Amino acid sequence: MRYPDHAEPVITLTAGPVNAYPDVLRGLGRTVLYDYDPAFQLFYEKVIGKAQKAMRLSNKPVVLHGEPVMGLEAAAASLISKDDVVLNLASGVYGKGFGYWAKRYSPNLLEIEVPYNEAIDPQSVADMLKAHPEITIVSVCHHDTPSGTINPIDEIGAIVAAHGGYLIVDAVSSFGGMKTHPEDCKADIYVTGPNKCLGAPPGLTLMSVSDRAWERMKANGAAPRASVLSILDWEHAWSKEKPFPFTPSVAEMNGLDVALDLYLNEGPEAVWARHALTAKATRAGAKAMGLSIWAANEKIASPTTTAIRTPEGVDEKALRQAARERYGVVFSSGRGETLGKLTRIGHMGPTAQPIYAIAALTALGGAMNAAGQKLQVGKGVEAALAVIDADA
């Protein structure tokens, strides 16, 4: 049998969007309340409170009503002004990409770039800041999803804070799947979303803004206002006493509410643990069957996405197509520079379950063999199983 293109796959193991938790999917269908209805305003305030708790924040987070690229673009547009000197840290396609937005708002862009299978060395940041005391803003991507690699943002954040700089963190695909919180890394703006490890659909940005970042944005005359790119407009929107600048995405808020409940009720530590174990089992299995992990070393391999290097001679696109056609399993390709060079297995939210490591390895291995490789899929499964069993 072959799964046709038009039919839904059996298991989506991508780096996002992933399928949402069933409870979240049902939550999306709650009654759509009028945004000025007191019941909705009370609800909105409550959801922001849950997000604050999940993000372990001392002030209220902001929800923007578009997927996290909206939050990232808005952060650049709001915090960076033409006199800023921005240091952008690029260890992958997404980190690199933020530099283009930064450049739109300030011509003064410095960059530390490392090969896209490596992570930023905090020492290099310290050195750069020392060499360039004029740097005002540092931007970094925590989990550069197209590489499946993690940057040490807590260490970097401490260095930037010591320097007195502002830190913008893209934690879109790490928050909720591993231990990371805005204040752990001293982020001034920290952007994430419900659509990765929280297991909700794409459509919202979840963002923290430090008190001093609020001050700075207010002082920035060029920061977007009366715009969908405005962060400032939403500063007080969390309060049931305050109106919304425009209509919030009611259904997505309903979904976020459930996703936050699930996260908090399961227990963040337990959620992180199953992400970590799934990734660890996947890496062990992949290596045991003869595949290479893209990340230069395990320490920087993401617990929320495993990127597997495409073996020589294998057409990566055909590989993923074979996995879908034969087994109904969907993976992500690379993006930009990593496109064609790797295949990504997501471990996010509802798919961060060790048994899916087995499904992933089998489907990937089977597809590789269909593409002419001679992988020992059984060995891969046994190695993954050993990792899972060792944790039982």
Add this chain to the structure above:
Amino acid sequence: MRYPDHAEPVITLTAGPVNAYPDVLRGLGRTVLYDYDPAFQLFYEKVIGKAQKAMRLSNKPVVLHGEPVMGLEAAAASLISKDDVVLNLASGVYGKGFGYWAKRYSPNLLEIEVPYNEAIDPQSVADMLKAHPEITIVSVCHHDTPSGTINPIDEIGAIVAAHGGYLIVDAVSSFGGMKTHPEDCKADIYVTGPNKCLGAPPGLTLMSVSDRAWERMKANGAAPRASVLSILDWEHAWSKEKPFPFTPSVAEMNGLDVALDLYLNEGPEAVWARHALTAKATRAGAKAMGLSIWAANEKIASPTTTAIRTPEGVDEKALRQAARERYGVVFSSGRGETLGKLTRIGHMGPTAQPIYAIAALTALGGAMNAAGQKLQVGKGVEAALAVIDADA
């Protein structure tokens, strides 16, 4: 009994968001597919095809992944450049508001403004265009929701087209609830959304772009690109062969798909008819019980929202609160200049049913009487019923 603030009301009869059709609510909970999955790409193309059919377009419409204010701001940002002379037609708060966006992109703004309970006279547009042949762009709001009034956009569109100007139409709260289509009014950009008369939640913009508007935006170097405000980025996103510029709001697309099916299957003419009848019954009832319609005359009163003038001495906010507390019925207030002066009863999507005119009139009348008026609610109900029965 009193309905508490924290409890969901019984019936939401606002000018949007309104509750979505139950089928749409369930549609939101479909499996979240990966945006690069062929099944999703095929689905997206299919939904755009349905939107094209509903909008009776000769080319493909665009979906932007934020509620329609995103589409309106994006239209201003993409089509208007600094050498343009824009004529903004303002018959209400929303029409007036578009002028501020227009001014952001071109300093040359002309305006025709009429009292906010009247409509734009097409002759005044013809006169203005004759007096100002340098006008390149005309913008108009079809249904100025905060006033519940309708502008004659088909007539205006014909005049603008004869002049050779570009026309931007805000049809957010009229499309789907009455006969209006982009090509009927020769719009170059026509902005609407699923969250009003189509009965879906807020979170998307549905937009048509004429061929010559595409050309003009492409020629505009300042038009947003690589931005959530970009229309250009999404030109080909409808095609299953083309990638998305960023992750689309999968759940909202699922909801839109159902909303379009409902609209097309019920039959647009039938949908418009129940909007019109509900509004007509509401107006007849309101007048019969001694209330005044805000619109200067019935001809310009919207079939999708009825704005009722606040009687002298009545606190409009307390009025709506009484309707909610006593009867569980939620109405909209005015906005900006109309705030406090009127109360709005929405007839949109699932609430565009004549029986809700009865509920609305009773709740509004009861609340008015609680505020010291002496309305004859029974007379209002009988007048509304007579309208409904006359159509049976």
Add this chain to the structure above:
Amino acid sequence: MRYPDHAEPVITLTAGPVNAYPDVLRGLGRTVLYDYDPAFQLFYEKVIGKAQKAMRLSNKPVVLHGEPVMGLEAAAASLISKDDVVLNLASGVYGKGFGYWAKRYSPNLLEIEVPYNEAIDPQSVADMLKAHPEITIVSVCHHDTPSGTINPIDEIGAIVAAHGGYLIVDAVSSFGGMKTHPEDCKADIYVTGPNKCLGAPPGLTLMSVSDRAWERMKANGAAPRASVLSILDWEHAWSKEKPFPFTPSVAEMNGLDVALDLYLNEGPEAVWARHALTAKATRAGAKAMGLSIWAANEKIASPTTTAIRTPEGVDEKALRQAARERYGVVFSSGRGETLGKLTRIGHMGPTAQPIYAIAALTALGGAMNAAGQKLQVGKGVEAALAVIDADA
């Protein structure tokens, strides 16, 4: 406009099934767990605990996996044996109907029957029991839905208990909508369901069984066992330690769980109050517009259903059809002997909201006038509104 037969009506105001609460509808779609899964067994035990709380029981209630007629038939089959002398109290079609089941299991049937718009007089029961000390079992319908009338079961129950008889109560369409609990009326078997005032779909029986009724059924060799009609098989099914005799209706249990939460969280007294107020407003309105209540007096008129006498010369079926076609409002007809003689407006669960009294009166009045009556619908609405306002 006319609502076609194939389209869903706008508002269903029947005596059940009524539409379920939106939260219940979504609850039905929870993951279907394996009935032997520990998570399901824990869940089942928890739901039974909630039902026990809602029913204010000192022992565990039983859920049977069919709509309440299953419970009623099972009660007759399990408790009544051939030597019993049963006194059946018939004040309506459903009460009368139970006698046929009773007769199937014992030939010795006595009956007190009153006109179907009246209620059983407790004194008549006392007299009968005195005259027939051999009576072992008394059966009574609390709310005889086809008549919209309520029997005084707490008084009757006290009399039966003093006599030493067993009492079977049909509280299917009263429980959850007014103050009634099994132990209030000293019922030995008390049958209700989620599909009336609890606002869930039909498919389950909710039943209490007194300790002495359990003993009696166990002693009855003819009581169904290994049968879908068995109550005995389910005695211990509530316990997570015990297996189910056959597969329970998982989705219906999921819905019941939500319905019980809603009932307990809103507060039973608050729920009963809105049922009572909706019914009271409906009766006041109906009388004010010139209609007659079927119930002989207001004291016995049900708070969960209002039966309106069909005026002379009116075709009851055509009347309901007109209400549906013109206004999208659905009512119930009578049943059996009351068919054609009355129309029933349900006030159950989500429809037990006073504003629906207005919709009901208008739709019924409009339909009556379409059938040639000359009702003053406005007067009816005003009278109903006065009742609602008096309670505000």
Add this chain to the structure above:
Amino acid sequence: MRYPDHAEPVITLTAGPVNAYPDVLRGLGRTVLYDYDPAFQLFYEKVIGKAQKAMRLSNKPVVLHGEPVMGLEAAAASLISKDDVVLNLASGVYGKGFGYWAKRYSPNLLEIEVPYNEAIDPQSVADMLKAHPEITIVSVCHHDTPSGTINPIDEIGAIVAAHGGYLIVDAVSSFGGMKTHPEDCKADIYVTGPNKCLGAPPGLTLMSVSDRAWERMKANGAAPRASVLSILDWEHAWSKEKPFPFTPSVAEMNGLDVALDLYLNEGPEAVWARHALTAKATRAGAKAMGLSIWAANEKIASPTTTAIRTPEGVDEKALRQAARERYGVVFSSGRGETLGKLTRIGHMGPTAQPIYAIAALTALGGAMNAAGQKLQVGKGVEAALAVIDADA
């Protein structure tokens, strides 16, 4: 990590209930219509039409409103009367169990019983019928789920028909997952349900009744009437013109409607193929890792359930518990005589996907090894994968 008892498992691979298709789960939440509403009556008739199509029947099937044990008990009660001589074919716990019901309605019970890992030999039926020309009714279970074995009902049916007997078939857990239809086996009563291979929740019986079986039941004065066990009461319930004997389970009908659409739209042959392939891969994998299939030979192993013999010294209950705790995968135990002797992996509806064979084998193998076995799970996965790939 360990999955706690109270948390939902990751994958339920039981012999039913299995989780329903997501579309079915959402379908359950459709508006609950009044059963006498014309829209519901039209809908009901349409669903019965779809069931007729799926069952490839020349007359209308019947839906009973309880899970299939209701249908089986009702079949015995309705068709078998005290003068009948029943031949019950028992190749497993469920087949054997039907005999107890048969005996309740007729004292004349003959039985062919084979070991519970074998199937009935049609020749033995022919011989028995020849030896006992007085046999009037033959009953057989198609897929004896507690054994995971299939009886050759088409062959048996031809023999019974030639004899002139009536045939009762339990096809609860085979229909929809393999090629079987009532008229293929000349069944007079054929009982199945939505809750196995059709991927809907338990709560309904789907049943075909031959014309001559209708006649026979009508002639049987003891056949249940005015009872939840009645089939006769529902003969005409499919027709929109006819009332229901009691309230149908509206939500379950909504789910069944979707399940039938999914089955018919995917294509029965395609659905059967993925059931068969999943089972085949599971068997190959189990054997390759050193486990034994319960079924005496592959030819009689069910495509919808694979029963694996419990290895000596392994505690079957602990085994399943380990699979759930470590991997979040739930299996079924045996029932009655097979309890403790085997573990069952279901392949039904949404879980009949080959990739779940991999998950099943890994979880079962891992749990076996945790119980002290030394299985080579990798070999099992490779063998299963080879089966899947061979079909690609």
